[in-house]
Amino acid sequence: MTTTLKNETLKNEQAISNNPATENDAVVFGVGRDEATWQPRSEHELAIERIDEALDLIAEANSVAAGKIPVTRFDVTVIVPVFNEIRTIERVIRRIEKVMPPATEIIIVDDGSTDGTTEWLQSLPHSASRQIICRRANHGKGSAVRLAIRHSQGRVVAIQDADMEYDPADLLRVIWPILDGDADATYGSRYLNGWDDSSVVHRLGNWMLTSLSNCLTGLQLTDMETCHKAFDGDLIRSMELRECRFGFEPEITAKIAAGHYELIEVPTGYQARSYKEGKKIGWRDAVSALACMWRYRKG
Incomplete structure (x- = not known):
């Protein structure tokens, strides 16, 4: 072992002495490379190489954004579960396309809409970065999200x-x-942004569900029921999820906690709508969420 190390040291010293670089031209040596093909490179050469790589990435991003080349990989998948949202679905899709990075795919799952949403979605022009899945019957938000996850390709999957x-x-x-790379999952909390829910019943219900979830999972969330959730793509695709309706929220939270994955919260905005305007979650879903928390308390 000692003889080998001495021989390697002598080879390195010989390479340094034979290198024509000046004192101001620092030499960078590779590690674990084939000595027959290995060549020392200066800091200047490495800087030029990094600049070339950055310019290539910028050129590719610009070409994708301009629609000149197809996207071959996606950084983000945005899942949009839809049920009878003809009044807002167009604005949501246009907004996603406007604000998200170029390498984003959108997966829209129409969950048996009967108000014209299905027909409008089917009338959209084809897009390589948009998938539209239409169901004949309504199965619930959780089921729609699970279906979209199976079709997702993004490094990050968001809802x-x-x-x-x-x-x-x-x-x-x-x-x-x-x-x-700072988290495996991120929740957008409405309460970190100072949102004051005008509905006492809704505020109390959300506090109760989040508090109970924290007791069972050991987390310290402020808004477990938030819609804005994002996950590492490979992680969420590897999970076995079962819930079909709003039980998806406590189920995924419990499984993230049981797996000891890094989950953080960031502020997000919220504009509540009334049941007359189409809000769908109700007290039956709250009862179901309680049952799900107990069922998945160990993951």
Whole structure:
């Protein structure tokens, strides 16, 4: 072992002495490379190489944004579950396309709409970065999200409702920690942004569900029921999810906690709508969420 190390040291010293670089031209040596093909490179050469790589990435992003080349990989998948949202679905899709990075795919799951949403979606022109899946019957939000996850390709998978209670621009805050490698999952909390729910019943119900979820999972969330959630793509695609309706929220939260994955919260905006305006979650879903928390308390 000692003889080998001495021989390697002598080879390195010989390479340094034979290198024509000046004192001001620092030499960078590779590690674990084939000595027959290895060549030392200066800091200047490495800087030029990094600049060339950056310019290539910028050129590719610009070409994708301009529609000159197809997207071959996606940084983000935005899932949009839809049920009878003819009044808002167009604004949501246009907003997502406007604010999201170029390498974003949108997966819209129409969950048996009967108000014209299905026909409008089917009339949209083809787009390589948009998938539209239409169901004949309504199976629930959780089921629609699960279906879209199976079709997703993004490094990050995020969820956006189709009713404009949440602005897709705020979803950028949610996906960014995962793209940067700072989290495995991110929740956009309405309460971190100082939102004051005008409905006492809704505020009390959300507090109760979040508090109970925290007790069972050991997390310290402020808004477990938020729509704006994002996950590492490979992680969420590897999970076995079962819930078909709003039980998806406590189920995924419990499984993230049980797996000891890094989950953080960031602020997100919220504009609540009334039941007359189409709000769908109700007290039966709250009862179901309680049952789901107990069922998935261990993951």
